[in-house]
Amino acid sequence: MRPGIRPQEHWRSKRFRYMLEVLRCANCGTVNATRRSVCRRCRSTSLVRERLPERARLLAFTEVKSATDVHDEMAPYLVGLLEFEDGTRIVAQLTDADYEELRPGMEMEMVVRKIAQDGESGVIVYGFKFRPVVS
Amino acid sequence: MSRVKDVAILGYGGYVPRYRIRASEIARVWGRDDDALPIKEKSVNGIDEDVITMAIEACKYALRRAGIDVRRIGAVNVGSESHPYAVKPSGTVVAEALGIPPTHLSADLEFACKAGTEAMQMIAGLVSSGLIEYGIAVGADTAQGRPSDALEFTAAAGAAAFVLGRSNGDEVATIEHVVSYVTDTPDFWRRAHERYPRHASRFTGEPAYFHHTVSAVKALLEETGLKVSDIDYFVFHQPNYKFPYAAAKVLQIPKEKVDPGVVTNVIGNTYAACSPLGLVRVLDHAKPGQRIVLTSFGSGAGSDSFLIVTREGLERKRNLAPLLDTLIARAKYIDYAQYLRHRDKIRTS
Amino acid sequence: MAGVGYTKVSEHWDRSLTELAAEAALAAVRDAGVERVDAIYFANAAAEITSHQMGISAIVSEELGLSGVPSVRVECGEASGMAALFQAHAAVSSGLAEVALVVGAEKLSDLMPEEFNTVFSMTLPYETMGFAGVTPTAIAALLYRVYMERYEVPQEFVAQFPALMHRNAKGVPHAQFPFEVKLEDVLSSPPVAPPLRRLECTAPCDGAAAVVLVSEESVGGARSGTVTKLAGVSLRTDYASPFDREDPLHLSSVALSVEEALLRSGIDRDELDVLELHDSFSIMAPLVLESAGFSPKGRSGLELKEGRFELGGELPINTFGGLKARGHPFGASALYQVAELHLQLTGRAGKNQLDRAKSGMAVSTTGFGALSGAAVLIGGDSA
Numbered sequence: 118m119r120p121g122i123r124p125q126e127h128w129r130s131k132r133f134r135y136m137l138e139v140l141r142c143a144n145c146g147t148v149n150a151t152r153r154s155v156c157r158r159c160r161s162t163s164l165v166r167e168r169l170p171e172r173a174r175l176l177a178f179t180e181v182k183s184a185t186d187v188h189d190e191m192a193p194y195l196v197g198l199l200e201f202e203d204g205t206r207i208v209a210q211l212t213d214a215d216y217e218e219l220r221p222g223m224e225m226e227m228v229v230r231k232i233a234q235d236g237e238s239g240v241i242v243y244g245f246k247f248r249p250v251v252s
Numbered sequence: 253m254s255r256v257k258d259v260a261i262l263g264y265g266g267y268v269p270r271y272r273i274r275a276s277e278i279a280r281v282w283g284r285d286d287d288a289l290p291i292k293e294k295s296v297n298g299i300d301e302d303v304i305t306m307a308i309e310a311c312k313y314a315l316r317r318a319g320i321d322v323r324r325i326g327a328v329n330v331g332s333e334s335h336p337y338a339v340k341p342s343g344t345v346v347a348e349a350l351g352i353p354p355t356h357l358s359a360d361l362e363f364a365c366k367a368g369t370e371a372m373q374m375i376a377g378l379v380s381s382g383l384i385e386y387g388i389a390v391g392a393d394t395a396q397g398r399p400s401d402a403l404e405f406t407a408a409a410g411a412a413a414f415v416l417g418r419s420n421g422d423e424v425a426t427i428e429h430v431v432s433y434v435t436d437t438p439d440f441w442r443r444a445h446e447r448y449p450r451h452a453s454r455f456t457g458e459p460a461y462f463h464h465t466v467s468a469v470k471a472l473l474e475e476t477g478l479k480v481s482d483i484d485y486f487v488f489h490q491p492n493y494k495f496p497y498a499a500a501k502v503l504q505i506p507k508e509k510v511d512p513g514v515v516t517n518v519i520g521n522t523y524a525a526c527s528p529l530g531l532v533r534v535l536d537h538a539k540p541g542q543r544i545v546l547t548s549f550g551s552g553a554g555s556d557s558f559l560i561v562t563r564e565g566l567e568r569k570r571n572l573a574p575l576l577d578t579l580i581a582r583a584k585y586i587d588y589a590q591y592l593r594h595r596d597k598i599r600t601s
Numbered sequence: 602m603a604g605v606g607y608t609k610v611s612e613h614w615d616r617s618l619t620e621l622a623a624e625a626a627l628a629a630v631r632d633a634g635v636e637r638v639d640a641i642y643f644a645n646a647a648a649e650i651t652s653h654q655m656g657i658s659a660i661v662s663e664e665l666g667l668s669g670v671p672s673v674r675v676e677c678g679e680a681s682g683m684a685a686l687f688q689a690h691a692a693v694s695s696g697l698a699e700v701a702l703v704v705g706a707e708k709l710s711d712l713m714p715e716e717f718n719t720v721f722s723m724t725l726p727y728e729t730m731g732f733a734g735v736t737p738t739a740i741a742a743l744l745y746r747v748y749m750e751r752y753e754v755p756q757e758f759v760a761q762f763p764a765l766m767h768r769n770a771k772g773v774p775h776a777q778f779p780f781e782v783k784l785e786d787v788l789s790s791p792p793v794a795p796p797l798r799r800l801e802c803t804a805p806c807d808g809a810a811a812v813v814l815v816s817e818e819s820v821g822g823a824r825s826g827t828v829t830k831l832a833g834v835s836l837r838t839d840y841a842s843p844f845d846r847e848d849p850l851h852l853s854s855v856a857l858s859v860e861e862a863l864l865r866s867g868i869d870r871d872e873l874d875v876l877e878l879h880d881s882f883s884i885m886a887p888l889v890l891e892s893a894g895f896s897p898k899g900r901s902g903l904e905l906k907e908g909r910f911e912l913g914g915e916l917p918i919n920t921f922g923g924l925k926a927r928g929h930p931f932g933a934s935a936l937y938q939v940a941e942l943h944l945q946l947t948g949r950a951g952k953n954q955l956d957r958a959k960s961g962m963a964v965s966t967t968g969f970g971a972l973s974g975a976a977v978l979i980g981g982d983s984a
Binding site: 127130133134150151157176177178179180181182183184185186187188189191192194196197198206207208209210216221232233242244245 | 719739747796840
């Protein structure tokens, strides 16, 4: 039975999805999001594993009303562009907030939530989302 | 059972989702009377939340307070009756998301509403025996209430986590003694492939909740040689607003000792997180050197009763993570239709 | 470029992917008047999903009665057509082929809406965006917000571009939506991903477009009035996520490929009479125009308002309606753009014929600038 979500692919990416683990180039400082062997900017092979901070600033946001196969049951959901302190940017789903409650410039924090599930019997993909900071 | 040898609560955390539904809204849909509702309102998990995500959150708060090296955690036990997978422990995902390395034990527990305190006992045992250095015990549920059933008014979502280890001078509390009282009592159950549990109505009261709760507390007090007057707080399993006070009455416990640990009126019965979240709230407010008796009740049936003593570390660590009251106050009300969607009760295929 | 062919952009329930490709290809070959084809380049983004087919290039050659001819499928997302043109151009200019057929086709109407979103989302980096349900519409909306905030312009500035496209598509036989849509209609259409409105986005469709490239030596025999010169083609890549780039609003792959295509063509940018650019979303038109240097940053909306880009303006764009109104069948789009340029430069653009159409440029991109390409076409006496 062909899975809607491949368990192997989620497993390979879990450290990024669960903990925002990325590769920082020791040579030029660029954050490379995915597992790779050379820095996309300077081609150095000195890449070091690092976890991005839990906090980021919201730059812009929108709402996805029409989604892909596996994400459709969770739609509509919010998507935002966020920036970490060092200038690294990420696009991520936003949660625990209504569209009207969000403002550019808001401080957000990372939480682990359900991203998608493969029906009633397939695997569940958990991953990072951002929500307004709960102090 | 005997005294617990040197097990401390190094950190604690409670999490409640932001969504709430009022009991009166549920009553409206099913044409029930508005008076004599079992609670005021209950928490509802977000569409993207489940036992695993809530457990991760509660654990993060507990770890912030514990301040230990996550790599030295030897076990993660998650108690729930709504694990996302029937086969594949919730603990495996929780551990990975927290950065706990592979060399740990992960067990999922089930004993209705006492699965969380069971996890606490098991982790306490592992720590006490020296098998692990640190462990995390979680109680979490996105409890499923059968539509129109009495329990639909109260079945809620939440998670509580405790980091246990040996005392290190920095602990928020110590576990001094624990008693379990378990019988085969079919008050409330769910067969293997059923979606909703069933229960035996009033049979869930006296022979189930009250008998096990009262028996466990009595045994704990007897074994420790303590009286009600020696205890500062009593936290009970709270399936509704009445039961914890009714149990207190039987045991002749003053209401004031029960009040701080009651959260059910505003978040509902979070099942495996229920009494643990009561403990979380008490820890949020207690002073060092106070005694707490925590008594859970899980249908099927059984009660775990703990004697916990707060320590100096509590006041230092409390504010390293959000207080439960802060999360409770962060409430967004939804109606019954949205509730059905959040609780996955609408069939789309 | 000796000939072009294309189908109407529509929901062609009765035609499969390869049937559409064949219709456009055969029309192009007829238009070119060539007797043989030495190489086939088939541009297509999603055949594996829409048509359950790998190795489709051999099916295409068979459909055309050209089995035996080397045939390659080129996939570069929404810019597949430009990438295929790039490959074909290299083959012909190197002497490997005297006649190359470049045909692009896409069959999106068989997909359910969620499936279409899934397919379209494949143009984004899966590891960081696709897996999380981030769609191209969401990315366009985020870029739109950043654009409006940085340049302090109202939504009208951007939303007027789809209105222009529809003005140009009015009465165009092969356009998907050959009717006018006013700015007010665009702004009041249902919100899709705020601030984007439905009429600022392209709709799923089917279509095929083809061009025939021949070597300069063999042109002699063909009817000279219908031949244009593919003077310069360039293809460039950039980081897959716009937000990893130094400036998300500057599509450097567009800037570089436009520069390079002009350089190779030997003409200056002010000599260009017409542009066919990739307006997959309303916001893409300003981003492409400004990244390519045809408008100062943040001012393309103003210039449109002043009439610069209208059919009668200084630099007409998307003269048959562009991706928005003529249609955007992913793999075919860039080839529609190039074919439409060819029509303009050979005086066969019908009611949308520009008075001055000596040279033009097509700009295509995918993944919001992850890969872009530009092609300069020179027509008339200079061919």
